[in-house]
Amino acid sequence: MIQTKAKEFLQKMYGDANSEFNFSIGWLEWFKARHGTKSYRRFGESGSVVIENIKYVSPQMRAKLENFDWKGIYNMDETHLFYCLQADDSLATK
Template sequence: MTGEMIQIKPKEFLQKMYGNANSEYNFSIGWLEQFKARHEIKSYRRFGESGSVVMENIEDALPQIRAKWEKFYWKDIYHMDETYLFYRLQADHSLATKQLE
């Protein structure tokens, strides 16, 4: 869960309950910080399977990846850093009331 998610939900509830009458109410960063303090919500780092990665397997796969690149023109290859590889990866931090597994 992220802070942005926590800020969006009250806006949705307010809209459902009162329509556009209270659209000027702003769930700011200050509101979010007070909400998190009131409900003892903190940012925790999530742990997963990152420790089980075998670097030798990655090094063995690099020639195959490079061979696939050779099929494309340079103008069709875009540099996106890690975004290309991890765009569906879950965030490594989450807001919660206790440490997550």
């Protein structure tokens, strides 16, 4: 997000004159060091999956999925299930 905003500011301040400037990962690291910004973990690791429960839930899910066309079944990883959750990491100065 910092890199994207930096590109927007560069565009607003100088127009297309500096369009070749690259806000690389190295630039980002120097920016964070210069301003004392660090990444902090906000939440710890969530509980692990209980493997025994998968034995019971898997056949139930397969039975429910048989009612749908394969074209209508999508990947259901945590990104899709918890898209509204807050991020685990946060940038802060202190």
